[in-house]
Amino acid sequence: MLENLNENQKIAVEHKDGPLLIFAGAGSGKTKVLTNRVAYLINNYGVSPYNILAITFTNKAANEMKDRTVKMLGLDTLRIQISTFHSFGLLLIKRYYYLLDLKPNFTIIDSDDSLSTVKKILKDMNYDSKFYNPKNIRNRISSAKNELMTPDDLDKFTNNDMDEVVVKVYRAYEAKLKSNNSLDFDDLLMLPIKLFKEHKDVLEIVQEQYKYILVDEYQDINEVQYVLTKMISAKYKNICVVGDPDQSIYGFRGSNYKNILNFEHDYKNAKVILLEQNYRSTKTILNAANSVIKNNKNRKEKELWTDNEDGNLIKYRRCEDQIDEANFVRNGINKLIDDGVPLNEIAVLYRTNAQSRNIEEALLKDNIPYKVVGSFYFYNRKEIKDLIAYLKLIYNPSDDLSLERVINEPKRGIGLKTIETIRTKATALNDSMFNTIEKGKELEFKKLILSFIEASEELSLTELVDLILDKTGIRHELELEDTIESQSRLENLEEFKSITMNFEEEEGSVSLEEFLLQTSLVSDVEEYKNDPNRISLMTVHSVKGLEFNHVFVVGMEEGIFPHMNSLMENSEIEEERRLCYVAITRAKDDLHLVNARRRTLFGNEQINSVSRFIGEISKDLIETNVKDEELPQQQEKIEIGEMFREEEVDYQVGDFVYHETFGTGKVVEVSNTLVSVAFKHPHGIKKLMKNHKKLSKV
DNA sequence: TGATCCAGTTTTTTT
């Protein structure tokens, strides 16, 4: 187990008790160290697999770790708890639901359902959703939950009307979920903590069980996740965390890379190990990555190195428009295929999901097989969501959300009016809508669901799905319609059946409960298929942790990557830069950076300049179709003493300005040498020197 | 109640 490891890797693997922090740069053999350490704990230190908890961020990572440990140690290692934070939370909730005042058959709602719940509540309360943006409110509720704040806690911080509405909606939202017998994603992390706080004995049991904890991607954990790991590891302190602050890319959902930087402070006597040798990429690629990331000012100094070859130059290509861009990628891929490169060694990466479409169209033209990884695309289809809503309702008849979704799907003549009546009655009786139904066409529907519930005792999942499709008339309706659209819907439903079949085969289980809980956490169909040989298309976020011989990154433009919404805030630009660092370091041999002069987005054409990240790569590492002067110039680093501009800057009241620390703001007052600027919360109004280089007009 | 049309809005990233 120590073979083929470098010195630092060995130390990490051999470490037994006490806190351990591993700073693992991209491609430094992190997964190998983690799995070998697990194996070493079991084989050499006699730790029982049952006492080990390994937490990852994605299902993909969890599965990979499971595979590797099984290969190394055999099936016994399946007793190791390897899962994502969310599925681990779910496990605890399932085990102790009765202490959390839950019914055993709860279901999990996805972000769409949670948004529509917020919308309904706003409507009920007669708030105009134009003024009170539902998405914004949903996000604020979610952040509150991720900071472990109840509506009451949040109420203490209300300053204005908007805040108060958020609190009110939050309260109603929690009540709705409760009566729905549902949990949202945030609950999966929050409830275990509540459980531990209220039931010390349970916490002790859990601490005793998971004596050894490993957390992967520690730079991306947020407050709840931090507290959860801290509580469980509090007794034995055998916590090993692995991460890379330069790859922290989930700030938008509350991740805080300071958690990893504070680890030594948090856990006294922590052993710290640095893995800085990269085994993945060529020198050229690694140099490019280093030269980009060193532009981040808020950063712990570190430089990856490698013994690998220099390798090929990085290819940067500027295309005319997004079609041209996609065709360039297609041609490049065709060339690779001609050279005999296996398809699974090629990836196309982009900043936003919307960019996949053009690439897909180009690949379809040449029949190049591809998979879009990590897209919700399939589970977001109407027909699939309907089918899942049926399944959820069968499993949990209190699920009003699902009931409302399918009570008139396909059309049964149960309109808004009827639904409204049922809802009002249910609220009055403090019961579920399902239970409240007792007459009319809706009773037919209720009977139908009851018949499904009965049938579900006898049938396999796949058979149940077939029964639903037949008895509800969904299948009949689509067959009758007989359009390309309805054909494709039918195909999707068949595809869904192959997922349930696959599930039954793999898990040997036909339990509706297992299936529903798992699908709500694994929204990516690709994870169900063992796809052989396809090109991977995915966002830079989803590619973290993976590697490919040949990587194309498209959309390397200001406004796309870095994304438009990040341009105003330095901290957000730095997150985009880390994202770019992740993208570059995925490539082993060959890296193509591509962009377009013109791009049609949301129906209008935009002209984007070259991404600043291109300019940050040393020119001698790049081969390109673009003249030197067209490349963005790298920003000079400003030294102390050079912080002032020589020329006068003329600010007017009402001007929008940008400050490197405080972000964008509006000038409210101007004097001879100073300006007062109103910045966004929490900065407020600041008096600043007019000619300071950190301040500029927008 | 259900179908259709029109205006308005949207897309950053994910468990």
Add this chain to the structure above:
DNA sequence: AACTGGATCA
């Protein structure tokens, strides 16, 4: 460009 929600009409 594509999708949603609301309004209107049959």
